[in-house]
Amino acid sequence: MTAVIEFHGVTRRDGDVVRLDALDLTVCEGEVLALLGHNGAGKTTTMKLILGLLSPSEGSISVLGGAPDGAHAETLRRRLGYLPENVSFYEPLSGREVLEFFARLKRVDRRQVDELLEQVGLGAAAKRRVKTYSKGMRQRLGLAQALLGEPRLLLLDEPTTGLDPAATRDFYDTVRRLRERGCTVLLSSHVLPGVEPYIDRALILGGGRRLALGSLETLRAEAALPTTIRARGRLEGADWQRLWSESRIQARPLNGHEVALSVPADAKLAVLRHLTAHPGVEDVELLPPTLEHLYTHFSAGLAPHERGDAQ
Amino acid sequence: MNAILTLAGKEFRDGMRNRWVLAITLVLALLAVGIAWFGAAASGGLGFTSLATTLVSLATLAVFLIPLIALLLAYDAVVGEQESGTLLLLLTYPVSRTALLLGKFLGHGLILGSATALGFGIAGVVIALGAEGVALGELAAGMGLLIVSSVLLGWVFIAFAYLISVWVSEKARAAGLALVVWFLFVLVFDLGLLALLVSVKQGGDWLPWLLLLNPTELFRLINLAGFEAARSYTGLTSIAVGGAFRPAVLLPLLAAWCLVPLGLALLRFRHRSA
Numbered sequence: 001m002t003a004v005i006e007f008h009g010v011t012r013r014d015g016d017v018v019r020l021d022a023l024d025l026t027v028c029e030g031e032v033l034a035l036l037g038h039n040g041a042g043k044t045t046t047m048k049l050i051l052g053l054l055s056p057s058e059g060s061i062s063v064l065g066g067a068p069d070g071a072h073a074e075t076l077r078r079r080l081g082y083l084p085e086n087v088s089f090y091e092p093l094s095g096r097e098v099l100e101f102f103a104r105l106k107r108v109d110r111r112q113v114d115e116l117l118e119q120v121g122l123g124a125a126a127k128r129r130v131k132t133y134s135k136g137m138r139q140r141l142g143l144a145q146a147l148l149g150e151p152r153l154l155l156l157d158e159p160t161t162g163l164d165p166a167a168t169r170d171f172y173d174t175v176r177r178l179r180e181r182g183c184t185v186l187l188s189s190h191v192l193p194g195v196e197p198y199i200d201r202a203l204i205l206g207g208g209r210r211l212a213l214g215s216l217e218t219l220r221a222e223a224a225l226p227t228t229i230r231a232r233g234r235l236e237g238a239d240w241q242r243l244w245s246e247s248r249i250q251a252r253p254l255n256g257h258e259v260a261l262s263v264p265a266d267a268k269l270a271v272l273r274h275l276t277a278h279p280g281v282e283d284v285e286l287l288p289p290t291l292e293h294l295y296t297h298f299s300a301g302l303a304p305h306e307r308g309d310a311q
Numbered sequence: 312m313n314a315i316l317t318l319a320g321k322e323f324r325d326g327m328r329n330r331w332v333l334a335i336t337l338v339l340a341l342l343a344v345g346i347a348w349f350g351a352a353a354s355g356g357l358g359f360t361s362l363a364t365t366l367v368s369l370a371t372l373a374v375f376l377i378p379l380i381a382l383l384l385a386y387d388a389v390v391g392e393q394e395s396g397t398l399l400l401l402l403t404y405p406v407s408r409t410a411l412l413l414g415k416f417l418g419h420g421l422i423l424g425s426a427t428a429l430g431f432g433i434a435g436v437v438i439a440l441g442a443e444g445v446a447l448g449e450l451a452a453g454m455g456l457l458i459v460s461s462v463l464l465g466w467v468f469i470a471f472a473y474l475i476s477v478w479v480s481e482k483a484r485a486a487g488l489a490l491v492v493w494f495l496f497v498l499v500f501d502l503g504l505l506a507l508l509v510s511v512k513q514g515g516d517w518l519p520w521l522l523l524l525n526p527t528e529l530f531r532l533i534n535l536a537g538f539e540a541a542r543s544y545t546g547l548t549s550i551a552v553g554g555a556f557r558p559a560v561l562l563p564l565l566a567a568w569c570l571v572p573l574g575l576a577l578l579r580f581r582h583r584s585a
Contacts, residue, residue: 051403054584077405087396090321092328104317105404145400 002029003062004153004184005050010059012045012208019045021208022059027186029152032179034195035188036295037205043188044085046205047155050186051082064153078106081146085157088138091131095122095141098130099148108149116144121170135162143171147178154178156187160194172198192292202291204298211298216291223297225289226250226262231275233282235259314406315414322418326384332426335380339430342376343369347438359442366453369431370534373461374527377427378497381468382489385419389476389580390485408581412477416469416573423465431458456558460533463565467526468492470572477580500525519556526568533561 007025011018020042027033035043048054049061052068064079066072089098099113117126120140130138139162146154154175160168175185175198189195202219204211212219226248235257249271250262263271268286275281289297326332346368347359359365389412392398401411435454439447475488504521511518522528 053399053402074405077403080403082400082403084396084399087400089395089397090325092325093321097324101317101321102404105314105401105406107313107405 003027004029004031004064005186006062007049008060010049010056010061012049012054013057018208020049020056023208023210025203025210025213027184029184030179030182031201032175032185032187032199034199034202035186035205036192036202036291037188037211038299040207041205042208043205044157045208047082047157047186047188050153050155051080052076078149079151080153080155081148081151082155083142083146083157083159085161087142089130089141089145092129094127094129095133095137096126098141099144102145103148106149112148116147119147119174120144121167136164136167139163140167140171143174147174150181150183152183154183154185154187156185158189159187160189160191168194192295193290196291202294204295206299206302211301212294216294219294219298220265220289223289223294224265225293225297226264227268227289228287229261229263229268229271229275230254230258230285230287231261231278231281231283232258232285233278234280314410315417318406318411318414319417319421322415323421326418326422331384332422335384335423335426336430336433338380339373339376339427340433342372343431343434344437346372347434347442359438359445362445362449362453365438366457367535369434369457370531373457373464373534374530375497377423377461377465378468378493378527381423381465382472382493384423385469385472386476386485386489387482388415388419388473390479390482391476393480394482409577412473412573412577412580416473419469420466423469424462427461427465428458431461457534460530460558460562460565463562463569464526464530467565467569467572470569470576473576474572474579477576477583496525496527500528504528523564526565529561529565529568532556533558533565 003026005025005027007023010020010023010025012020023042023046035046037043045054049056050063050068052063052070052073055069061067061069064072064076066076068076090101093101096113096117099117100110103110103113114123114126117123120143122137122140122144125133125137130141133141139159143156143159146156160171163171172194175187179185187195187199196216199216201213201215203213204219212222214222235253248264249267252260252262254260261271272284272286275284347365389398392401402408406414431454435450439445439450471492472485472489475485475492479485479488504518507521508518522532
């Protein structure tokens with residue numbers, strides 16, 4: 001696995017404000033990495049550093065084999081795609097004209113323009129002016145723009161804002177196809193349940209610092225969050241809390257015929273065995289901690305001013 | 312180079328689409344024809360009077376209008392793209408910042424240039440066809456000089472608009488500053504110079520040289536200094552009739568005036584954080 005992005009102790013300061021604090025990060029080819037964090041956590045700063053729009057105050061960055069803010073930028077920029085968070089394209093132009101403009105700037109074959117418009121589902125609206133586009137259509141146009149020239153690295157800042165569920169699914173299908181071709185994808189998102197199935201690893205940032213980095217399994221192991229087990233059936237009368245000798249297992253009856261158990265990972269099987277042996281239990285549901293739980297867990301240690309909209 | 316042409320082409324197409332080119336052409340053509348026809352209205356006459364009067368009136372009109380149009384056309388060139396988020400995107404494309412600004416300048420310059428040439432050109436043709444006893448050679452030369460100097464003047468103020476646009480971070484502020492620049496160069500400078508002229512009792516040989524500090528004065532000198540008839544209209548420029556103040560010297564000076572703000576804008580843009 002070749003490293004596409006390498007951060008070594010990267011710090012970025014704007015005056016007295018530390019935007020990013022000694023970040024170490026390696027992203028390999030064909031990986032999908034999610035950047036998660038509150039507003040002002042350093043997500044956009046990280047992207048701008050990768051794009052070479054900002055230079056690090058300390059430390060070094062290498063993207064596709066060179067520093068993105070130096071002479072390497074010219075070659076680098078032809079091989080990466082970027083979708084900024086808030087972008088409104090030239091409204092008097094049509095969707096196709098906008099894309100043709102960007103294709104020419106990137107020196108990409110213009111036949112790709114129509115293909116990409118089809119691919120993001122704007123084929124029918126290609127001749128309409130961007131002014132008449134909905135938020136979702138603009139977002140898809142932005143995505144088409146980022147995909148120009150078959151980039152090796154894709155940076156997507158909040159790519160699914162404004163997309164309906166079907167379009168979101170289409171979007172992640174596109175991401176998966178790109179990844180199969182060996183494209184590396186970095187995406188930041190607030191919509192945590194949406195990204196979970198599609199990412200390889202997540203980087204959780206808070207107050208400019210790296211709070212956690214790893215695959216969902218790694219993060220789960222690191223956080224050691226309890227799994228929730230829900231049991232349903234004829235459960236009246238049983239004192240669930242007293243059934244477990246361990247205090248680590250928390251039982252919470254939801255109603256007369258349902259109970260939620262909070263169970264540490266290593267006790268999971270023991271509890272399951274116990275439940276299956278119980279005559280009243282009809283159904284058991286296993287709910288491992290989601291990305292959202294992990295995110296809450298890892299950002300819990302932050303001071304309030306770091307967690308809020310500190311800009 | 313390709314990137315510059317791409318950017319210029321897009322800017323020009325924007326100008327065509329949101330009717331900038333059409334509007335500027337029409338305004339200039341209508342006003343120019345109007346001035347040519349009603350130029351004698353003050354003295355009770357109607358119809359075309361003399362070429363000199365017409366050209367002087369046209370130049371006086373252009374000196375107010377062209378800078379205003381140029382500033383309005385281009386004040387949001389950079390800050391507007393920044394507000395809509397496309398600037399950030401453009402900076403991640405394989406295009407240098409210098410090329411970005413030069414491409415836009417070329418596009419805006421083409422919009423203003425073609426509209427001015429067309430507008431005044433139409434007026435010139437109308438005068439040639441409609442007025443009696445006009446020496447066509449003189450008309451062509453006078454109109455040609457007016458068009459060339461107007462276009463240069465427009466480019467100077469586009470460059471000023473860019474300098475404003477790369478300096479501020481809000482569109483509204485850029486618009487305000489553009490009006491201030493127009494006010495200073497077109498109105499205040501003149502008044503200040505006039506006051507100075509009146510207050511300096513003797514030895515004011517250096518005063519005419521102050522005219523070179525303002526591109527609109529250069530424009531006036533180019534178009535007015537050649538005409539006897541212009542003396543009574545202009546007052547100020549009459550102090551500057553000397554060997555150095557010929558169009559052949561003044562035109563390059565006006566062109567140089569456009570490079571100064573453009574160069575500063577480029578410097579600023581390259582060191583501006585994204």
